[in-house]
Amino acid sequence: MTLTKILFTIGPASNRMEIVEALLREGARGVRFNFSHGDHRTHISNYRLVRGVSKSMGIPVATVMDLQGPKIRVDDLRQPVEVKAGELVEIGLMSREKRVKFIPFSYREVIESIDEGERVLIDDGKIVLKVISKGRDSFLSKVMVGGVVKSHKGLNLPETELNIPALTEKDREDLLFGIKTGFDYVALSFVRSPGDILELKDILKRHKSGMKVIAKIERPEA
Structure with a gap:
């Protein structure tokens, strides 16, 4: 020792x-x-x-x-976004799903690298989501553990191989x-x-x- x-x-x-x-x-x-x-x-x-x-x-x-x-963070939000377990939430550069809540961020490399089934952790893991589909500018995820998303909170992608x-x-x-x-x-x-x-x-x-x-x-x- x-x-x-x-x-x-x-x-x-x-x-x-x-x-x-x-x-x-x-x-x-x-x-x-x-x-x-x-x-x-x-x-x-x-x-x-x-x-x-x-x-x-x-x-x-x-x-x-x-x-x-490299720090991946939520962009500016007009107000905090509450997400509940079971809800669908879109994360990305711009929204394509107008019927679900949207969380903006500015990392296209993440969208290119992430795959279906991988987890997204927000705010030191307090909020947990799982990716169910992705497009060119965003990905759709299901909330596994809910909470309140605030501006500039960190996003962690423990299962994604990032090209950053x-x-x-x-x-x-x-x-x-x-x-x-x-x-x-x-x-x-x-x-x-x-x-x-x-x-x-x-x-x-x-x-x-x-x-x-x-x-x-x-x-x-x-």
């Missing part, structure tokens, strides 16, 4: 000196910076805080930048920031194949970075 490390995420609830000190005293030896939230100014401020506390306490701490990766790059433009910009800042590790989200890791390592090599890579296994094909 000596190789096991405690990692904590720094954010609004933990980015104060006394809290970082307390966490290090309790055994934390790694800090995760979540690049799904916050801007570079916030991250550099938190990075300096962690490095400063680490130095003053004489405790080595690893810094991990966790890239956002693991590294987005935002990730690339964040990675260059992380290299310049001096992070120890970079975590790649939604890894699908060795090629995703090799692409990331190639960028690090071109910029002469010694950052280590963490592959986050979040998809079945990984």
Whole structure:
């Protein structure tokens, strides 16, 4: 167990000196910076805080930048949409079924990749749907577990092999920031194949970075 490390995420609830000190005293030896939230100014401020506390306490701490990766989210809704178990719901770029509720999103790659029978999870799995048919611009699904769908909630497709790059433009910009800042590790989200890791390592090599890579296994094909 000596190789096991405690990692904590720094954010609004933990980015104060006394809290970082307390966490290090309790055994934390790694800090995760979540690049799904916050801007570079916030991250550099938190990075300096962690490095400063680490130095003053004489405790080595690893810094991990966790890239956002491709995020599939519900587009803007005029108002939340309640969906009930057994109902049919259309999801896509534009509606073709005027008689059912419609949830908009902007990812044609999802429509091209998804197949009948696959599940769609909304809002961290609180709402579950199953695809029953698809067209060019949308797919029709049946609600298995109902709830209220709100704007910008995440869509997760655990059974769909998506043709979406693991590294987005935002990730690339964040990675260059992380290299310049001096992070120890970079975590790649939604890894699908060795090629995703090799692409990331190639960028690090071109910029002469010694950052280590963490592959986050979040998809079945990984």
